[in-house]
Amino acid sequence: MNLKNISRTTRQNLVTYAIVIVAFAVIQVMSAAGMLSNSLTGQLIPICSYIIMAVSLNLTVGVLGELSLGHAGFMSVGAFSSAFFSVAVGDALPTWLTMILALLIGTAVAGVFGILIGIPVLRLQGDYLAIVTLAFGEIIKNLLNAFYIGIDGSGLHISMKDANALNMDESGRVIIKGAQGITGVNRMSTFTIGFVLVLITLVIVLNLIHSRTGRAIMSIRDNRIAAESVGINVTKYKMIAFTISAALAGMAGALYAHSLATVVAKKFDYNTSILILVFVVVGGMGNIRGSVIAAAILTVLPELLRSFSDYRMLVYAIVLILMMLFKQxxxxxxxxxxxxxxxxxxxxxxxxxxxxxxxxxxxx
Amino acid sequence: MEFLSNLVNGISLGSVYAVIALGYTMVYGIARMLNFAHGDIIMVGGYICFIVMTSLGLPSIVGILAAVVVCTILGITIERVAYKPLRSAPSLAVLITAIGVSYLLQNLALLIWGSDPKSFTSVVSMEPLRLFDGSLVITGETIVTIVVSAIIMAALTLFVNRTKVGHAMLAVSEDKGAAQLMGINVNATISLTFAIGSALAAVAGVLLCSAQPSLLPTTGAMPGIKAFVAAVFGGIGSIPGAMIGGVLLGIIEILSKYYISSQISDAIVFAVLIVVLLVRPAGILGKQIREKV
Structure with a gap:
């Protein structure tokens, strides 16, 4: 293949894929050679899900140009729906099928939430949009904290009071236990699955950005009124970007949920949303490769510099302010x-x- | 009786929200920016008052004054260092900076004061008021909160509408460029707005911690966001709107906590925000501004 005939963007995208693939290969070799510490091995799946989160948030913040402060809410929806499915199914299906279905369900449910939330939210702009996404993130967290869902012979039972209010027969199992979340999740996620999902995310997002749709989305970011006047349907393209972003976050949530034994709503709060935002800003808004690298490095660094971990969020806050001051x-x-x-x-x-x-x- | 006591508690909480919302709304009206760090200034005010009263053993009035002074200086400093250089930047950049400042304050507080909750001694030493043969008990904190908030709101309304500096603030919020041409010092006016907003946040912090005496680095975050909801509810940029929105939101929160579920009362408060933005984006008293092309 002649590299010179490939367009510049394609070459740039290939570099991004190559970085991810090489990083994966290097880590696999290192792990086979026993060069990875335990804590680092435990971080591999979270790194993958944070990369997906950062790339998907970058689609909203960098490409669409709207600030979303509730991205962890979509992650939470994906995590809960997929974990609910895999716990409900139990051992009825082979593990690989359960995992694939759980991932698909997490993605789809978060995507549906993205549409539902996007309809009211995307009518707003700027500060209002940011605060409403924050509100949605909090609402999702609050509701998931209060939900009890059980399953028995006659179907699903939902309550917002406690497990006893579910009124189930003897065969019933409580799956979502309010603030305790979902326990006994099968830890099916592996680093390889995470790697594949990162690649899928990159393919989706990079192709979207460099398509006609992507250019329409970016034109809305750069000048909404001009975009509207050349006939771009602003709401439609905003919806597309927002929904894809939400669905990918749901996928990251599903991946993350199946690396933990217990899924609780508290894990996906405002702080998580901000952490992802830090990845996006540090990596460069609109720069997908930057998000991947920033998410990976900023997740590993605190693990390597243990004594520094108290100051981690403090430093992130300062970095956030300085980045904005220097850029703007x-x-x-x-x-x-x-x-x-x-x-x-x-x-x-x-x-x-x-x-x-x-x-x-x-x-x- | 139950309803009445909830209503009074709601008004009390709502007046704290109103005082916080005043800071939000003034800053938004003048600087056109959402000061995310406003809620964390509340927390700083609470901690300063706590230190002066508990660690130094000084009377509560000194604590309140110290909190007001420190928060005012903090507010002006934040504006100078972080927001002023970004005055012509896109709103996304300003918003991210504000989130950064908010996070910085929270984490500094975490490093300085630790993550264990401090039990705040109430600054109010008033006996609870018993009405209807003791079936309706109103605590001293509730009364003081409502009275102090009412005084602040009245004073602020007079200040903005009757003084020269207040008129300057209104002029800057209307049109910065024209205000400058009329000889108004725009930078000083914006600094003054931040100073007043932060001083109000300090008072709100002391009132809030007196009513809910557990102080954490994240204490200010939730009330801050809810006060923003209140400001939007009443119409952002409008001072009477912030008061009405704050009180209404406080009542909604307490009533839903009591009659629906304490776990999802926050969700209900945020649902109010979404409904308001969908039905009447300008809020109750806000002006509908047409977009110019």
Whole structure:
């Protein structure tokens, strides 16, 4: 294959895939050679799900240009629905089939929630949209904390009071136990599944961005009114981006849920949403490869620097503020640009001087 | 009787929300930004008051004053360092910065004061009021909260509508450029708004901690968000709107906690926000602004 004939974006995408595949291969080799510590091995599946979360949030924040503060809510929906399915099914199906179905269910349910929440939310913009997604994240957490769902011969029983209010017969099992969440989840997730899901996510998101739909979404981000006036259906494309983002978050949730024995709603709170946002901002808004790298490094770093872990969120907060100041403030930017210009100009000057010297030597 | 006592508690909680919402709404009206860190300034106010009263053993009035002073300085500093450079930046960047500041304050508090809850001594030493032969008991905190909030709201309304500086604030929120041409110092006015908002947050923090005496680094986050809901409910940018929205939201929260379920009362409060934004995005008293193309 001739690399020169491939367009620049395709090449960039291939580089992203290559990074992920190489990282996977390296980790597999290291793990086979016993070079990975236990804590790091335990982090592999969370890393994969955080990467998927970051990439999917980047679709909303970086590509669509709207801030979502309830992304963990979709993760939570995916985690609960998939874990509910796999616990309800138990050993009735082969493990691999249960896992695939659980992933599909987590993705689909979160996608449906994305549509349901998107309908009211996407009519708003900017600050309002951010606060409403935050509100939805909190509502989902609150409701999941209060839900009791059991299953018996006659079907599903739902209650918001306690397990006894479910009124089940003897064969009944309580699956979602309110604030205790879902216990006894089969830990079926493996690093390989996580890796495959990361690749699937990348294929979906990268292809979406570089498609006609993706360009329409980005045009809404850059200038909504101009996009509308050239006939782009703003609501439709916003919905597409938001729903795909939610569905992918649900998939990440399903992956994550099956790496834990117990799934509780508390794990997917506002702090998780902010953590994912930090990954996206540090990796660069709109830059998918950046999200992948930032999510991986920022999840591993605190694990490696244990003594530093108290300051982790503090440092993240400072990084968030500094990134915004350096990227957006005109004064700070022009200052940086002048410093950079001087550095670069100095270097170029030196380069030309050397060239000149060489040429004169050749001429002589 | 039950209903009446819930109603009074709701009004009390709601007036704290109203005081917090005033800070949100003023900052939003003038700087066009959602100050996410506002809720965490409440928490800082609570901690400062706690330290002065419990660790230094000084009277409560000193604690309240210290909280107000520290929060005012903090508010102005945050505005200068984090928000001022971004005045012309897109709102997404400002919002992310504000979230960063909020997170910074929470984590600093966590490092300084630790994660175990501090039991806050109430600043109110008033006997509970017993009405109807003791079937309706209103605590001193409730009364003081309602009275203090009412005084603050009245004073703020007078300040904004009757003084020159207040008029300057209204002018800046209407049109920054025109205000500057009329000789108003826009930067000073924005700083002043942040100062007033943060001072109010400090008072709200002390009132809130007196009513719910357990102080954590995350104490301010939830009331902050709910106060924002209240501000939106009443119409963001409108001072009377923030008061009405705050009180209504407090009543809704307490009543739903009591009559529906304490676990999902937060969910109900947020559902109110969503319904308001769908039905009347400008809020109860907000002005509907048409988008110019």
């Amino acid at each position: 403030s005109p004064q700070i930017r022009s200052f940086c640009a002048s410093v950079w210009e001087r550095l670069r100009f100095g270097r170029l000057q030196a380069f030309f001087d050397r060239k000149k010297a060489q040429n004169t030597k050749k001429g002589a």
